[in-house]
Amino acid sequence: MYCAKNMNLKGSLTTLVLQNLSRGPNHGYRIAQEIKAQSRGVLDFKEGTLYPALHGLEGKGLVSSATRDENGRTRRYYRLTEKGKKALVRKREEWLQFSGAVRLILKEA
Amino acid sequence: MSMFQKPSPQNLSEWLEIATKKLVSQARQRIWTEVASHYEEAVEAHLQSDLPIEAAQAAALAELGDAKAAARRFRRTHLTESEFRKVAGMLESYQPNMLVHVGGVYWLGLVLDHMRLGSTIAVTAMVGLFLFYETVAFVLSRRKSPRRVVQMETGGWLMFGSAYVCMYHTLPLHGWDGLLIPLMYLNTIGSILYYFRLSHKLGKEAGDWMGEAGAARNENPPKDPIAS
Numbered sequence: 001m002y003c004a005k006n007m008n009l010k011g012s013l014t015t016l017v018l019q020n021l022s023r024g025p026n027h028g029y030r031i032a033q034e035i036k037a038q039s040r041g042v043l044d045f046k047e048g049t050l051y052p053a054l055h056g057l058e059g060k061g062l063v064s065s066a067t068r069d070e071n072g073r074t075r076r077y078y079r080l081t082e083k084g085k086k087a088l089v090r091k092r093e094e095w096l097q098f099s100g101a102v103r104l105i106l107k108e109a
Numbered sequence: 110m111s112m113f114q115k116p117s118p119q120n121l122s123e124w125l126e127i128a129t130k131k132l133v134s135q136a137r138q139r140i141w142t143e144v145a146s147h148y149e150e151a152v153e154a155h156l157q158s159d160l161p162i163e164a165a166q167a168a169a170l171a172e173l174g175d176a177k178a179a180a181r182r183f184r185r186t187h188l189t190e191s192e193f194r195k196v197a198g199m200l201e202s203y204q205p206n207m208l209v210h211v212g213g214v215y216w217l218g219l220v221l222d223h224m225r226l227g228s229t230i231a232v233t234a235m236v237g238l239f240l241f242y243e244t245v246a247f248v249l250s251r252r253k254s255p256r257r258v259v260q261m262e263t264g265g266w267l268m269f270g271s272a273y274v275c276m277y278h279t280l281p282l283h284g285w286d287g288l289l290i291p292l293m294y295l296n297t298i299g300s301i302l303y304y305f306r307l308s309h310k311l312g313k314e315a316g317d318w319m320g321e322a323g324a325a326r327n328e329n330p331p332k333d334p335i336a337s
Contacts, residue, residue: 028143029150046174047151048128051143052182059186059310067142073150076143 013045013053015095018080018088021063025079028054054078062087118176120166121148127176128183136187148173185310192307196255199262242268256311263304270297 020031031054032047057063062084067076080088118124125144129137148169155165173179188196242265270293 027146029147032147046172046178047147048124048144048173048176048179049182051140051147052179052186055183055186073146074142075146076139 012095013049014057015088015091016043017050017053017057017078018062018084018091021078021080022085022088025077027075027077029075031078057084118170121145121170124170124173124176128179130180131189131191132183133188133190133193136183140183140187144173188307188310192310196259196307196311199258200255238268256308259304259308259311263301263308266297266300266304270301 016035017031020026020034026034028047028050032045032050035043035045054063054065058065058078060083061081063078064081065076065078067074069075118127121144125141128144129140132140151169151172152162152165155168156162160168242261245261
């Protein structure tokens with residue numbers, strides 16, 4: 001199966017994370033697994049890049065986080081802020097516009 | 110593998126050591142807890158798919174990816190030890206580049222006097238601006254607002270750095286002395302970029318990384334993320 005491992009997901013990873021969090025609070029491991037599962041394994045990014053992305057989003061005030069102990073394990077849950085919700089709407093529109101334009105060009109070829 | 114290339118991390122501790130190198134201890138602690146929890150869950154998931162323990166650990170480690178790449182990304186978001194010391198020092202006692210500023214004002218006065226450009230008014234205005242800037246920065250540092258203090262420093266370098274560069278252009282520099290101008294450019298641009306990046310890093314969560322200020326902010330425990 002084709003895998004987007006080597007594609008540059010740096011810009012789109014934050015959008016994917018925001019989209020995932022729009023469904024409710026979530027922790028890093030589950031965010032990674034859900035993105036991979038939803039893309040049917042196509043977006044197979046390295047999970048070590050997820051945390052700098054999450055911390056960056058938190059620094060910008062797009063997500064907030066808090067720790068929670070579950071089954072003897074400390075998990076940090078992330079939640080979308082109001083600013084994050086607005087950013088997601090904007091990023092989603094930008095991405096749809098961009099992907100639509102690429103699709104138009106590829107269809108012509 | 111090249112003789113200069115270090116071997117890849119063999120376990121989670123080595124991976125985390127590389128990924129969090131040079132970061133401030135608060136950030137290191139947070140990353141260690143978060144990534145260790147992630148790793149444990151990944152190992153458990155691999156064990157459930159009938160992998161032996163060594164293979165499960167190796168697979169979980171491989172899924173984390175390149176530790177050096179993660180380190181570069183973490184350093185864009187979190188303060189390093191040296192940056193932390195710099196900002197903490199600025200908050201403790203706001204005296205950054207005070208001597209440079211004083212020297213700059215003095216030199217500007219000499220240049221304006223040399224050029225006969227109504228130096229009394231110009232120098233008074235410059236000294237007034239300087240005092241205003243330092244006072245505002247001092248008040249902000251007392252209020253333990255790290256981001257604002259760093260933003261002031263960025264603004265200070267934009268203002269005073271530009272003044273220094275203009276001033277040195279008016280001096281009759283020749284030969285080796287002429288090197289002063291490109292050096293001043295480099296110093297000014299480098300400082301502006303450094304402080305701009307630092308203020309960007311501090312973000313809205315600056316308190317978390319700034320010891321006392323952070324502790325005061327975190328007196329009220331965070332809400333349960335699931336229940337709220």
